[in-house]
Amino acid sequence: MKDVAALAGVSPKTVSNVINGFVHVTPATRDRVKDAIRHLGYRPNTSARNLRRGRTGMVGLIVPELDIPYFAELARCFLEAAAGRFTILIEQTLGEREREEAVLAALGGKVVDGIVLSPLTLRGTELMDRLAGTPVVLIGERPSGGLADHVAVDNIRAARDAVQHLIGLGRGRIAAVGVRSEPFVGTPLLRLTGYREALHAAGLPGDRGLECETPGYHRRHGADAMTALLDRGERPDAVFCFNDALALGVLRVLHERGLRVPEDIAVIGFDDVDEGRFSVPSLSSVSPDKTAVAERALALLQERIETPSAPVREIVIGHRLRVRESTGVREGTGTGGGTP
Amino acid sequence: MKDVAALAGVSPKTVSNVINGFVHVTPATRDRVKDAIRHLGYRPNTSARNLRRGRTGMVGLIVPELDIPYFAELARCFLEAAAGRFTILIEQTLGEREREEAVLAALGGKVVDGIVLSPLTLRGTELMDRLAGTPVVLIGERPSGGLADHVAVDNIRAARDAVQHLIGLGRGRIAAVGVRSEPFVGTPLLRLTGYREALHAAGLPGDRGLECETPGYHRRHGADAMTALLDRGERPDAVFCFNDALALGVLRVLHERGLRVPEDIAVIGFDDVDEGRFSVPSLSSVSPDKTAVAERALALLQERIETPSAPVREIVIGHRLRVRESTGVREGTGTGGGTP
Numbered sequence: 089m090k091d092v093a094a095l096a097g098v099s100p101k102t103v104s105n106v107i108n109g110f111v112h113v114t115p116a117t118r119d120r121v122k123d124a125i126r127h128l129g130y131r132p133n134t135s136a137r138n139l140r141r142g143r144t145g146m147v148g149l150i151v152p153e154l155d156i157p158y159f160a161e162l163a164r165c166f167l168e169a170a171a172g173r174f175t176i177l178i179e180q181t182l183g184e185r186e187r188e189e190a191v192l193a194a195l196g197g198k199v200v201d202g203i204v205l206s207p208l209t210l211r212g213t214e215l216m217d218r219l220a221g222t223p224v225v226l227i228g229e230r231p232s233g234g235l236a237d238h239v240a241v242d243n244i245r246a247a248r249d250a251v252q253h254l255i256g257l258g259r260g261r262i263a264a265v266g267v268r269s270e271p272f273v274g275t276p277l278l279r280l281t282g283y284r285e286a287l288h289a290a291g292l293p294g295d296r297g298l299e300c301e302t303p304g305y306h307r308r309h310g311a312d313a314m315t316a317l318l319d320r321g322e323r324p325d326a327v328f329c330f331n332d333a334l335a336l337g338v339l340r341v342l343h344e345r346g347l348r349v350p351e352d353i354a355v356i357g358f359d360d361v362d363e364g365r366f367s368v369p370s371l372s373s374v375s376p377d378k379t380a381v382a383e384r385a386l387a388l389l390q391e392r393i394e395t396p397s398a399p400v401r402e403i404v405i406g407h408r409l410r411v412r413e414s415t416g417v418r419e420g421t422g423t424g425g426g427t428p
Numbered sequence: 429m430k431d432v433a434a435l436a437g438v439s440p441k442t443v444s445n446v447i448n449g450f451v452h453v454t455p456a457t458r459d460r461v462k463d464a465i466r467h468l469g470y471r472p473n474t475s476a477r478n479l480r481r482g483r484t485g486m487v488g489l490i491v492p493e494l495d496i497p498y499f500a501e502l503a504r505c506f507l508e509a510a511a512g513r514f515t516i517l518i519e520q521t522l523g524e525r526e527r528e529e530a531v532l533a534a535l536g537g538k539v540v541d542g543i544v545l546s547p548l549t550l551r552g553t554e555l556m557d558r559l560a561g562t563p564v565v566l567i568g569e570r571p572s573g574g575l576a577d578h579v580a581v582d583n584i585r586a587a588r589d590a591v592q593h594l595i596g597l598g599r600g601r602i603a604a605v606g607v608r609s610e611p612f613v614g615t616p617l618l619r620l621t622g623y624r625e626a627l628h629a630a631g632l633p634g635d636r637g638l639e640c641e642t643p644g645y646h647r648r649h650g651a652d653a654m655t656a657l658l659d660r661g662e663r664p665d666a667v668f669c670f671n672d673a674l675a676l677g678v679l680r681v682l683h684e685r686g687l688r689v690p691e692d693i694a695v696i697g698f699d700d701v702d703e704g705r706f707s708v709p710s711l712s713s714v715s716p717d718k719t720a721v722a723e724r725a726l727a728l729l730q731e732r733i734e735t736p737s738a739p740v741r742e743i744v745i746g747h748r749l750r751v752r753e754s755t756g757v758r759e760g761t762g763t764g765g766g767t768p
Contacts, residue, residue: 191515
């Protein structure tokens with residue numbers, strides 16, 4: 089900035105005034121400063137307003153894996169919700185503790201004004217310790233102990249709704265795909281709880297043999313789990329998958345095995361990603377209001393940045409059931425005024 | 429840092445030495461400084477090594493849309509290729525000029541050491557102007573005039589390979605889905621060129637009525653284009669889609685219309701995304717070596733950061749054809765040692 093001032097023959101304060109768009113600079117001076125800025129390739133690295141308030145205007149969005157479609161779609165919702173207010177910097181942790189710590193260390197401090205985090209390994213006080221005062225809103229997993237603002241669907245209820253839908257179709261041997269026993273916490277545990285509650289409420293016997301663990305949440309993990317289940321001789325009449333990617337892997341295996349969906353086995357997922365509207369058959373799913381997740385999370389974060397001492401809030405986001413072909417409804421792609 | 433020094437009763441230089449891990453600090457002093465850092469919540473915002481070199485250790489990866497699966501998978505490849513060297517900050521531009529400019533302005537300057545950019549609207553000198561000296565490597569689109577390092581597949585040849593594969597199946601009325609006429613540049617133009625070249629080389633008449641424009645590269649755009657084509661009474665015997673997302677939309681429409689793939693219409697995409705391995709039918713595709721894109725781009729960027737004046741380089745990445753059910757090969761999910 090000093091070089092710009094020297095070249096333009098003005099004070100650094102005047103350069104700052106031009107950058108900040110203050111009106112008490114003559115047009116001639118403004119032009120001279122702008123020419124000097126261009127000539128030197130000088131870039132103020134944040135907007136004027138943010139500079140004045142000691143902010144960067146950037147928010148970190150930290151998710152486990154962008155190639156799980158839910159997180160890619162969520163990232164777009166954040167981009168759209170942030171328009172004109174924040175620049176969203178996206179980071180992936182792959183659910184690995186070391187990477188989660190490294191990302192928090194890299195983004196903290198001076199880079200972002202705040203963080204929206206979908207945590208997988210860091211929890212409770214340990215997590216707050218790593219954040220060291222950076223304003224944060226948690227999404228997805230339920231944080232231990234209400235230490236930070238949190239935005240999420242009611243995972244237990246949403247899972248229960250999905251399984252009740254399957255029970256309503258007359259299905260009684262319902263498998264769950266996506267169980268995690270290590271660590272036995274977070275979203276998978278909540279969805280398993282909702283699954284068990286729905287079975288129990290309907291007087292159906294739970295069968296641990298139908299609760300399928302997966303080492304991850306990609307299509308291949310769903311395909312592997314379904315293959316293993318069928319190879320064990322199990323024949324469920326419905327499957328509740330803890331996300332859509334798992335369900336799409338399950339659909340592929342059922343197709344290869346010659347099992348009809350939904351006639352032989354009904355399948356429902358969770359996330360309502362775009363892919364499930366185009367798959368064959370199209371995929372029924374629990375649809376969390378992703379736009380609301382992004383909007384509410386950014387609103388909370390903005391408030392947290394302004395008022396660090398505000399009380400911690402817990403926001404529950406709505407969800408709906410999207411019933412498509414995989415649980416029985418024949419439909420089009422929505423091209424020309426259709427369904428999804 | 430001054431506060432930390434005061435609380436620990438040492439000089440700021442000593443604080444810096446502790447942060448940088450220098451050995452000539454006594455254990456007692458080190459502990460005192462670390463206690464003060466913890467107590468004050470002080471965070472040096474970059475690693476010690478980067479601090480010494482005036483770097484942040486962060487690289488911006490700027491892509492059009494993460495909910496186009498290719499870019500989400502590419503982002504993961506970058507994350508894996510960067511491990512231990514860079515922190516990757518991901519940005520989406522939605523292919524909008526204003527957002528492209530805003531992202532470059534936000535990331536430039538002090539935030540990142542360099543940028544990997546998949547540009548859509550900014551081109552040539554205009555683009556270099558906006559970058560204003562920030563080290564950059566371009567991926568995807570061919571930059572005008574060799575102004576920056578560039579890593580990409582040979583899009584013309586890859587498209588030609590895909591269409592030659594369809595011709596080899598005996599197909600002669602081959603549609604192209606994903607044409608852009610505005611702006612008539614970049615990757616879509618290269619893939620269209622390859623498509624036309626393959627038809628020409630085989631002595632097949634080109635038919636502009638089979639070249640389908642799409643306003644974007646999502647599944648719904650492929651579905652809409654295929655619907656419009658069929659509604660016009662066209663009946664191609666094969667379709668080459670400029671990306672897999674378009675092809676997955678096309679597959680859905682063909683299913684709804686009762687057209688058999690590949691018997692009635694063979695379909696091939698471009699990108700080889702995970703989704704196409706699990707779709708029904710599974711999707712044949714041109715597979716660019718995404719890992720190589722990420723590794724080569726980061727290697728070039730590293731060199732560009734070290735040596736800003738090095739000559740500009742153009743790297744061509746390899747590609748392969750992945751033949752699956754949508755052009756005739758029956759296969760499994762790869763579970764248990766299978767195909768993809």
